[in-house]
Amino acid sequence: MSGSELAAHARPGRNDPCWCGSGQKYKKCHLDADSRGALQGAPARNGRRPLAPGVVSPRRAVPATIARPDYAVSGRPRAQGKDVKTPDELARLRRACRAAARVLRVAGEAVRPGITTDAIDEIAHAETLRLGAYPSPLNYRGFPKAICTSVNEVICHGIPDSRPLEDGDIVNLDITVFREGMHADCSATFLVGSVDPEGRRLVQVAQECLAKGIGVVRPGRPISDIGKAIEAHASRHGYGVVRSYCGHGIGESFHTSLQIAHHYDPSLKRVMEPGLTFTIEPMITEGTWEDLLWDDGWTAVTADGKRSAQFEHTVAVTEDGVEVLTVEE
Incomplete structure (x- = not known):
């Protein structure tokens, strides 16, 4: 209210x-x-009602035949995989990323007014299993669902629930799958029905920010170049860039210690090198970049209630640039 x-x-x-x-x-x-x-x-808030939590359904099952990450039962990730991949590891990660991209497309095709985010989760869960993969968010530090669904002012980590999407909403679907021993991560923000021009512009610029960040990835350059490019583009359009959440190293581990800030942080001096794999996932806001956390311990929302949009790819640094991995074959 x-x-x-x-x-x-x-x-x-x-x-x-x-x-x-x-x-x-x-x-x-x-x-x-x-x-x-x-x-x-x-x-x-453009006449929108603030988002309220809905009912979260019970956790969905995963067949015993699906290979699981180390936290699937305990909820506590243990291993910290390396950031630079061998050719074999990169080949496995590439295949996992293609699967993640397909799940994102299938789930995104289901977005429409009236469907609940829980129903979208069910679709993504089923497609992940069909591809022989495990939905990485499921029980990661206790997260209850296969994907994250972040609506309107939710920045990230929204839990799928009983709330139907409404005409004019925007919703980010964040997909990660575990396949062949590798995690693969991607996301996109979708328009629900007829979205106002301001919302469409926010989503467009968020997608452009991801492209700007990917565009500066090359060996020999510091990680901070990524956030510098993203922040410059967002600021040019009058938008904020969330700082509490960032991209990350990925592979055998869902998250490694490598962090990819989406704002300019000159202290991030690590130099990119061939074989380095990580996500770029800028969260772009209509207003403040500051965030609040719901009592569920997961759902991050903008402090001023204005909308946030996000796009994400898993990428690999190559000998002369970058390869975007989370694309369908």
């Missing part, structure tokens, strides 16, 4: 059920967010 609606209607009592239908008490659910919204003038 936006600030204007709060002015017109009485809030629930602190111990009453929350208006969003989550089943939690108002004080534990939306009290703080509604208070911030009233103070910050939240109704100026």
Whole structure:
């Protein structure tokens, strides 16, 4: 409920059920967010209602025949894979990335007004299994679903739930699969029905920011070049670049210690070299780059309630440039 609606209607009592239908008490659910919204003038969100959590369905099963990452049962990742790949490792990662790209396409084709993000998760889960892969987010540090679905003001790590997508929404689908011992990661933001010009422009610039970041990848250059190119393009269009979340090394491990900032950070001096693999995944915002975290411990949202859009590829540094790996054959 936006600030204007709060002015017109009485809030629930602190111990009453929350208006969003989550089943939690108002004080534990939306009290703080509604208070911030009233103070910050939240109704100026293009007429959108702030997103509220829906019901999360039980975890979906994975057949015993599917190879699993080390955290599939415990939820705790152990191994830290190396960042630079051998030719054999790169070949396996390339095949895993093609599978991830296909799952993203299949899931994206399901986006439409009225479908729930949980239903999209079910589609992505099934396609991942059909390709002989494991959905990497599932039980990674306890995450309950196969993919992340981030709607409107959600920056990243949105949990698929019972909320139907509405006409005019934007939604990022973040797909990672584990296949042949390799994780492969990609994402895209999709338009739901008829999206306003401002939303379409945000999504377009976010996609351009990814292209700008990929375009500067080459051996001999520092990792900081990537964020420098992305931030310059976003700033030119008046957008923010989220700093709390970044790209990462990937391969045998879902995340290695390598971090890829999407803003310019001159302290990131590691030099790119052939065989280095990582994700580039800029999160571009209509307003502030600052974020808040929901009580679920996963869902990151913009601090001002304005929209965020994101695109992502897994890439490899080559002898003379870059190869984008998360593309279908």
